[in-house]
Amino acid sequence: MPEISLRAEQMPASPIRKLVPLADAARARGTKIYHLNIGQPDLPTPQVGLDALKHIDRKVLEYSPSDGYRSLREKLVSYYAQYQIKLTPEEIIVTTGGSEAVLFAFMSCLNPGDEIIVPEPAYANYMAFAISAGAVIRPVVSSIENGFALPPIEEFEKLINERTRGILICNPNNPTGYLYTRREMDRIRDMVQKYDLFLFSDEVYREFIYTGSPYISACHLEGIEQNVVLIDSVSKRYSECGIRIGALITKNKKLRNAVMKFCQARLSPPLLGQIVAEASIDAPRSYSTEVYEEYIERRKCLIDGLNRIPGVYSPIPMGAFYTVARLPVDDSDKFCAWCLSEFEYEGETVMLAPASGFYSDPECGRNEVRIAYVLKKEDLERALVILGKALEAYNSRK
Template sequence: MRNFVYMLEISQRGQAMPVSPFRKLAPYAEAARLAGKKVYPLNIGQPDIQTPPQLLEALRQADIKVLGYSHGAGTESYRRKLAAYYQQAGIPATMDDIIVTTAGSEAILFALLTCLNPGDELVVPEPFYGTYTAFAIAAGVSIVPITARIEDGFALPPLADFERVLTPRTRAILLCNPSNPTGYVYRRDELQALLGLCQQHGLYLLSDEAYREFCYDGATATSALTLPGGEQHVVVLDTISKRYSACGARVGALLTKNQAVYAAAFRFAQMRISPPGLGMLLGEAAAELPPSYFDETKAEYQARRDLTVRRLRAMPGVSCPVPGGAFYVMARLPVDDAEAFGQWLLQEFSYQGQTLMLSPANGFYQTPGLGRQEVRLAYVLNQADLDAALTCLAEALQVYPGRVVPQERVVELEQA
């Protein structure tokens, strides 16, 4: 009998799994708070908007003797109400098109596991929601980025850029609409063009629609499932987390008309038995809210957006496009390295005993080196706190040791 010496090693997936781009500075924030600083969290999309009281009242009124498993796709009661919500939003859905998931995160993972094989390629416009990278690693999938530029307001890159990267291993295109992290709202014609590409090359179009209700200045979010001819190609990924300020409910949905995709995703859903029972009770109450519920919330987010963009654009050397939706803004700062700057804000800086936490944008790009001077800010705090946080940022940029002169200012100085 041969003797073997085994080495304990973390899996390749575990070694490749990145730190969350919006939580990587959390240890420094905790230390700053312990040191007595007030830290404004603009790093993560955790709204301070009150969760609708109807959701919590639904839990209080629930007559539960045994909190048991549900159907693997979610309770029939919730799926019917969720289908009615989609139909009210103009999205053609029935309860048989819906798999309730453990937040949008599980919907993303189920979609990748269902639509792509290990080694396949997923095309994603960057910057993109940072955890797409983690889900791709878990599924053994390679992300192929198509870079959107801050100078263009992070608009969808030309279709030729997508066509250029397609290979025999390409299986899907994934995008978030409205976008996290950029706030860009993709137009119907842009989505129709992407769908045409998917139809031509036999690809899936995975559409993350977590911020559907939050569009500004007259913009509206187009669900990919409303595109003509998209029934077999489109998989919608959704969640109640941001829509109803219910991030802790952990209830989302995968929605598709493709029966083969649905059947395979359902088998993954059976593997984890059922989605959260109490969360679905919250979801039912949320689905019963009238469309007018979003009027006040949307107006508040737009006011926060306007405040954030106005303050940022008044800071010397800072540039940012106006986001059309969601509740994030990407900004380019006059700093040498945004991650180092974010750490410095928490470790060494304070203004009147206050500072802020932001998300370095390098974690939202797949292409190495991009986003080094960019940050994502989540305008999820009330306007007074948001204004105070932005004052901290303005003061910090004046004294940061790694401040750099913007390129356009360098040109001005050279020409003077």
């Protein structure tokens, strides 16, 4: 039998989805599962987006331009202007979700063997995209003890060598909810400028900042305009994960031309998704306000509840809708699997994402989990009760 590729062998399984078979088995047994493992919002998609989908009157569902419909890109220009990000439609390339934007950025900027520096814990699929491009992630590990603040710039500089091509950040951060300060962003800018690196900045959670601190985009940083690659998606802000619409944004014309070759090879981003996304930009301000206020309440509910469970600690996330919590267990992978395979409380259990999958070194985060607060408060409160019972039972085993 022919062997599969080394790239496929190296591709990590998703820490968010690898427990799905255990969850399916638990569900088949009749156990109710509270899904805290995945960033799938339960809040409704904007009605204007749903209406646009329902009222499509096209006779043919055709290919769109490889960089996306101009009408969508023009609307995105106005959207970004709200955040003092000044763009033209030509500087925006519509992609099949933020995932494709990251992949095409890596494929266009990195040669096999090139390295990118990533603060960790980090979104697990970055590793998968790097492997797809033949690139290597060099991690700089942050700590739960100081709320996952950016490590000292000196730690980044220790890793820079002739193979280093870029830095990747997620701001606000998935999985920690950390929000980079102006000082931290300025230090990143100075390093990017000093070593002439790409700055890949995933900013899909900009709507969800809870501290009153300003949102500092990589596009706000002066002097590195040609180095910045902004990654975006409508998945989270409009609860539209399934329409698979994202964007790759850069003022670097040479890079845009390179990315377009990959876009042309995959032909076009999703037609129906673009129709829904374009309509959703016109959602009333009340939609965004209600969503934001709901996440504020959920965050308080979850973090207060976690920190009341004996032995559990979570810093207060400043953005996004995740937190990384430390649990009183030796191995969160085993604990999360046990919750699905061997535990239930009154016919219910919880599904969490082991944090080890958000680090390059699987020995990191062994007693941490990522929790998404994408469920309504009543469900979060119940899930916290079940988590407390699960930890008590797990640690009392013989």
